[in-house]
Amino acid sequence: MTTLDTPDTPFAVVDAARLDRNIARLRDRLDALGVPLRLHVKTCKSVDVAGRVHAGGPITVSTLAEAEHFADAGYHDILYAVGIDAHKLSRVAALLRRGVTPTVLLDSLAQAEALTRFAHEEGIRIPALIEIDCDGHRGGIAPTDPALVRIGQALGDGLAGVLAHAGESYFAYTPDALRQAARNERDTVLAAADALRAAGLPCPIISVGSTPTAHAATDLTGVTEVRAGNYVFFDLVMAGIGVCTTEDLALSVVVTVIGHQPDKNWIITDGGWMATSRDRGTAAQAVDQGYGLVANLAGRLIPDLFMTGASQEHGILTSRADRPLPHLPIGTRLRILPNHACATAAQHDRYHVISGTTTGSATPVVDAVWPRHNGW
Amino acid sequence: MTTLDTPDTPFAVVDAARLDRNIARLRDRLDALGVPLRLHVKTCKSVDVAGRVHAGGPITVSTLAEAEHFADAGYHDILYAVGIDAHKLSRVAALLRRGVTPTVLLDSLAQAEALTRFAHEEGIRIPALIEIDCDGHRGGIAPTDPALVRIGQALGDGLAGVLAHAGESYFAYTPDALRQAARNERDTVLAAADALRAAGLPCPIISVGSTPTAHAATDLTGVTEVRAGNYVFFDLVMAGIGVCTTEDLALSVVVTVIGHQPDKNWIITDGGWMATSRDRGTAAQAVDQGYGLVANLAGRLIPDLFMTGASQEHGILTSRADRPLPHLPIGTRLRILPNHACATAAQHDRYHVISGTTTGSATPVVDAVWPRHNGW
Numbered sequence: 001m002t003t004l005d006t007p008d009t010p011f012a013v014v015d016a017a018r019l020d021r022n023i024a025r026l027r028d029r030l031d032a033l034g035v036p037l038r039l040h041v042k043t044c045k046s047v048d049v050a051g052r053v054h055a056g057g058p059i060t061v062s063t064l065a066e067a068e069h070f071a072d073a074g075y076h077d078i079l080y081a082v083g084i085d086a087h088k089l090s091r092v093a094a095l096l097r098r099g100v101t102p103t104v105l106l107d108s109l110a111q112a113e114a115l116t117r118f119a120h121e122e123g124i125r126i127p128a129l130i131e132i133d134c135d136g137h138r139g140g141i142a143p144t145d146p147a148l149v150r151i152g153q154a155l156g157d158g159l160a161g162v163l164a165h166a167g168e169s170y171f172a173y174t175p176d177a178l179r180q181a182a183r184n185e186r187d188t189v190l191a192a193a194d195a196l197r198a199a200g201l202p203c204p205i206i207s208v209g210s211t212p213t214a215h216a217a218t219d220l221t222g223v224t225e226v227r228a229g230n231y232v233f234f235d236l237v238m239a240g241i242g243v244c245t246t247e248d249l250a251l252s253v254v255v256t257v258i259g260h261q262p263d264k265n266w267i268i269t270d271g272g273w274m275a276t277s278r279d280r281g282t283a284a285q286a287v288d289q290g291y292g293l294v295a296n297l298a299g300r301l302i303p304d305l306f307m308t309g310a311s312q313e314h315g316i317l318t319s320r321a322d323r324p325l326p327h328l329p330i331g332t333r334l335r336i337l338p339n340h341a342c343a344t345a346a347q348h349d350r351y352h353v354i355s356g357t358t359t360g361s362a363t364p365v366v367d368a369v370w371p372r373h374n375g376w
Numbered sequence: 377m378t379t380l381d382t383p384d385t386p387f388a389v390v391d392a393a394r395l396d397r398n399i400a401r402l403r404d405r406l407d408a409l410g411v412p413l414r415l416h417v418k419t420c421k422s423v424d425v426a427g428r429v430h431a432g433g434p435i436t437v438s439t440l441a442e443a444e445h446f447a448d449a450g451y452h453d454i455l456y457a458v459g460i461d462a463h464k465l466s467r468v469a470a471l472l473r474r475g476v477t478p479t480v481l482l483d484s485l486a487q488a489e490a491l492t493r494f495a496h497e498e499g500i501r502i503p504a505l506i507e508i509d510c511d512g513h514r515g516g517i518a519p520t521d522p523a524l525v526r527i528g529q530a531l532g533d534g535l536a537g538v539l540a541h542a543g544e545s546y547f548a549y550t551p552d553a554l555r556q557a558a559r560n561e562r563d564t565v566l567a568a569a570d571a572l573r574a575a576g577l578p579c580p581i582i583s584v585g586s587t588p589t590a591h592a593a594t595d596l597t598g599v600t601e602v603r604a605g606n607y608v609f610f611d612l613v614m615a616g617i618g619v620c621t622t623e624d625l626a627l628s629v630v631v632t633v634i635g636h637q638p639d640k641n642w643i644i645t646d647g648g649w650m651a652t653s654r655d656r657g658t659a660a661q662a663v664d665q666g667y668g669l670v671a672n673l674a675g676r677l678i679p680d681l682f683m684t685g686a687s688q689e690h691g692i693l694t695s696r697a698d699r700p701l702p703h704l705p706i707g708t709r710l711r712i713l714p715n716h717a718c719a720t721a722a723q724h725d726r727y728h729v730i731s732g733t734t735t736g737s738a739t740p741v742v743d744a745v746w747p748r749h750n751g752w
Contacts, residue, residue, distance in 0.1 A: 008440070008464055008752060042688055062650075062689045064384065082646060082689045083634035085707055088384055107635055110706045138690055139635045139644050167687065258459035259483055259515045268515050270458055274438075278654035278719055311543065312418055312718055313438045313458045314514055330486045331461055342688055343654055346723075349751055375725055376384060 002366040004297045004354065005333060009256040010275035012348040013335065014049070014370070015299065017356030018250035019232055023053050026214060026231050035220045038079060038207065040229025041066055043342045046351065047073040048370035049232055060209075060227045064091045069373040071100045079103045079207070081163065081227070083131065083139055086114040093122055103160055103205075107131040107140050109147060112154035119158060127160035129205060130196075134188035135181070137167030143192035149199040161205025161224070162196070164189040169212035173241055173286070178216035185213050190222045215243050233341035236292065240285040246293065246301060251345060252335040254297070254352075255315060257328050266309075267317040267328055273310040276336055277343035291315065292336040292344075297363050299335060302326055307336055348372060378742040380673045380730065381709060385632040386651035388724040389711065390425070390746070391675065393732030394626035395608055399429050402590060402607050411596045414455060414583065416605025417442055419718045422727065423449040424746035425608055436585075436603045440467045445749040447476045455479045455583070457539065457603070459507065459515055462490040469498055479536055479581075483507040483516050485523060488530035495534060503536035505581060506572075510564035511557070513543030519568035525575040537581025537600070538572070540565040545588035549617055549662070554592035561589050566598045591619050609717035612669065616661040622669065622677060627721060628711040630673070630728075631691060633704050642685075643693040643704055649686040652712055653719035667691065668712040668720075673739050675711060678702055683712055724748060 004013065030037050039053045042062035047070065050059060058077040061067045067078045068091070076099055080092070084104040095102040106112055106128055119126050130151050133140030141147055152159050169181035185208045193203040208220070209227030211234075220226065233251040234244040255271030273291070282289040291307040294317055304323045309316030315336070319325050328334070338344035345351075350371050354364035380389065406413050415429045418438035423446065426435065434453040437443045443454045444467070452475055456468070460480040471478040482488055482504055495502050506527055509516030517523055528535050545557035561584045569579040584596070585603030587610075596602065609627040610620040631647030649667070658665040667683040670693055680699045685692030691712070695701050704710070714720035721727075726747050730740035 008467070009461075010752060083644065085385075085632045085634050085646065087632070087707070091384070108706055111634075114707075133637075136640070138685075138687060138692070139637070256461045256463070258461050258487075261509075261515070264512070268459065270461065273655075273719065274722060278656070279649075280654070309514075311514060316514070330484055331463070331490075343649065346650060376386060 003363040004254055004352070004366065005363050006366065007352060009254050009333065010271040011254050012345060012351050013252050013254055014233070014351040014353050015250045015356055016353050016367070018248055019049065020052060022231055022234060022248055022250060026228060029215065030226055033217060033220045035223050035226050038209070038225045038227045040081070040209070040227050041070060043229040043345060044232055045345070045372045045374060046370050048368070053232070058225065060229065063376045064088060065375045066373060067095055067100070067102060071095055071098060076100045079105070079129070081105050083107060084111060084115065086118065089115065089118045089126070092126055093124060096124055096126065101127065103127045103129060105129050105131050105163060106151070109151055109154055112151045115158060116154060116156055126158055128155050128158045129161050129163040129207060130192070132162050132164040132189050132192040134164040134185045135166055135168035137165070140164065143188055143195055148192060148195055149201065152196045152199065152201040159201060161203050161207065162189050162192045163207040166208070166210045166213045169210050170237065170241065172212060175216070175242065178212050178241070178243070179218060182213035182217035186217065186220060186223055193222070211238060212241060212243050230341055233345065235341040236289045236337060236339045237281040237285070240282050240287060246337060249337045251341045252295065252337050253344060254333055254335055257330050257332040257334065259330065265318050265322065265325055267325060269315040269317060269334065270313060271315045271336055272313045274312050275347055276307070276310060276315070276338055277340065277347050278310070279338070279340040279343035281339040289339060292338045295335040295337060297333050297335060299364070345372065346374060349374060379739040380630055380728070380742065381739050382742065383728060385630050385709065386647040387630055388721060388727050389628050389630055390609070390727040390729050391626045391732055392729050392743070394624055395425065396428060398607055398610060398624055398626060402604060405591065406602055409593060409596045411599050411602050414601045414603045416457070416585070416603050417446060419605040419721060420608055421721070421748045421750060422746050424744070429608070434601065436605065439752045440464060441751045442749060443471055443478060447471055447474060452476045455481070455505070457481050459483060460487060460491065462494065465491065465494045465502070468502055469500060472500055472502065477503065479503045479505060481505050481507050481539060482527070485527055485530055488527045491534060492530055492532055502534055504531050504534045505537050505539040505583060506568070508538050508540040508565050508568040510540040510561045511542055511544035513541070516540065519564055519571055524568060524571055525577065528572045528575065528577040535577060537579050537583065538565050538568045539583040542584070542586045542589045545586050546613065546617065548588060551592070551618065554588050554617070554619070555594060558589035558593035562593065562596060562599055569598070587614060588617060588619050606717055609721065611717040612665045612713060612715045613657040613661070616658050616663060622713060625713045627717045628671065628713050629720060630709055630711055633706050633708040633710065635706065641694050641698065641701055643701060645691040645693060645710065646689060647691045647712055648689045650688050651723055652683070652686060652691070652714055653716065653723050654686070655714070655716040655719035657715040665715060668714045671711040671713060673709050673711060675740070721748065722750060725750060
């Protein structure tokens with residue numbers, strides 16, 4: 001029997017009970033709001049995780065490698081939500097020819113014209129969403145930008161709708177601010193749809209999403225789909241803005257204590273940034289969690305202990321406010337709860353799956369190993 | 377013919393001319409100092425890169441996966457330079473039984489006793505180095521610590537020597553400070569060797585190393601080997617402390633421009649932290665290089681442009697001091713020179729190899745694709 005004591009450390013763990021609870025929570029929310037989910041698989045990159053959500057259902061991907069991997073597993077409605085460049089269109093066309101509907105994203109006339117030219121030459125239709133900027137976070141155009149209608153016209157029958165991502169909602173620190181981010185994401189993308197329709201263009205798809213806004217929205221009238229992906233695992237950044245609690249974190253990294261520096265109040269582990277990533281997403285939050293919180297193997301947080309330093313294969317744990325360190329001898333295994341699940345998961349090529357956090361002191365049993373599909 | 381215009385972006389590139397120049401530079405230094413190199417392969421994780429240094433020569437590894445991979449490629453003198461835990465000893469023994477000499481590292485009596493017990497039970501000898509702390513950076517014990525001799529005694533015939541790593545040399549910002557770090561690394565480890573010998577214990581191996589101290593040391597009398605690995609690629613952190621210049625950086629990531637936000641002076645690319653890592657190692661230096669500097673495909677730096685933002689698959693480029701952005705239309709390919717080669721390389725599973733930076737505007741030809749071996 002394999003338990004969390006068995007594999008060589010470091011390795012990634014998924015708590016399936018928390019995973020399923022997180023999945024059910026958003027499903028219930030979206031059912032109540034009457035809007036379907038388009039799971040973003042960029043966090044999990046796992047067919048096994050996606051299967052717990054909706055096997056074969058609509059997904060969002062962040063790379064064409066994800067699109068191809070999920071197509072192999074029977075997913076046929078795939079949105080590639082990173083602005084498309086012409087050189088990637090041959091892989092998009094290959095997906096289309098194997099029966100997948102691969103929708104692409106763009107926010108410029110140059111991209112729209114390149115897409116239309118390519119589709120015409122190939123004799124195919126590649127559906128495209130126009131990216132709408134709702135909060136100045138990254139890409140997209142404003143719904144009032146005259147380029148919007150010109151892009152829609154340039155897409156011709158490729159125009160499939162509009163998309164917004166409230167990236168700034170990761171920095172919304174109150175329930176009110178989160179609800180406002182969700183309202184703004186919806187209102188902005190609906191305004192863009194109205195602008196297209198007012199110009200006589202179709203806009204069947206109105207796509208919104210981020211894990212914070214998906215959990216804060218109270219009215220999604222007019223929206224046709226919600227994208228979210230981080231929520232399957234959650235992380236300390238999400239806990240820091242109040243979207244979840246640390247009890248919801250389904251991803252962790254098992255490490256082993258390999259040394260002590262008592263003069264510095266340090267415990268040294270074999271889990272460095274190679275195992276956790278360099279992500280310091282909580283550094284800007286009210287409570288800086290370093291590189292992560294520390295739990296015992298059963299999953300219970302060890303009070304005041306956190307990971308403050310990382311080199312490639314070494315982690316440094318210490319106590320907050322110079323509290324005395326717990327007695328954790330060499331060989332002790334611990335679980336690090338990460339800042340940013342997307343970044344930490346990306347450092348691993350598989351998940352060790354446990355059925356849940358045990359009561360008592362029993363070491364959780366590993367029920368399965370799920371592969372991850374990294375790369376581009 | 378494949379050029380840097382061919383593969384789908386993002387992807388990692390190694391400039392073989394710079395790689396070979398970096399390798400020759402340290403080889404010449406160490407030849408002059410009369411000390412052999414034990415290449416650290418944690419940066420490159422590539423048999424092809426190691427082969428340019430010394431095929432089959434002594435290496436340092438940061439994971440047992442590296443050890444096994446390089447053993448497969450004919451390397452038989454392998455130091456695993458992360459504190460050993462008992463649960464990893466069966467893999468060490470397996471290496472030994474296939475003809476490899478796998479040396480391990482430790483800094484506590486508990487580890488030494490576990491190693492000796494294991495070796496006795498298995499009827500084998502596993503050589504071990506005792507880690508010496510020279511600058512308070514991470515693990516190791518002081519040469520004056522009475523535990524040193526006790527650990528040496530507990531190792532019995534497993535005692536192979538002492539090792540120090542001047543991790544704090546990455547924060548030494550002047551040539552004097554770098555030379556001082558190198559002297560201190562050497563002096564500290566020699567003091568430890570003296571303490572062992574004074575107690576009647578052998579100390580055949582005296583191992584020092586870090587890329588900064590390897591390039592700063594002027595006298596390594598008494599040292600038996602130097603470890604370094606980052607130097608094959610170098611990076612902006614190393615350039616920031618003056619160990620190299622940006623003209624020496626052999627690793628970069630090719631990305632494509634996928635959008636613009638003219639109001640914010642942003643160019644958006646398809647290379648986010650998944651391609652560069654989240655490492656912000658220059659943030660604490662005199663010049664913060666963001667997530668990296670930007671070069672054209674031929675490798676020439678674009679003045680004042682740098683990567684200031686990263687989400688998973690998006691990078692944001694902007695100009696320093698609000699200088700006007702260069703004209704880089706959608707579809708333009710660029711190369712990002714990273715803060716930290718170890719972390720950026722770790723995001724990739726292969727290197728596209730070019731023979732060097734071209735003169736004129738020709739796009740470099742890809743001569744080879746070298747695999748990387750990640751994981752544990």
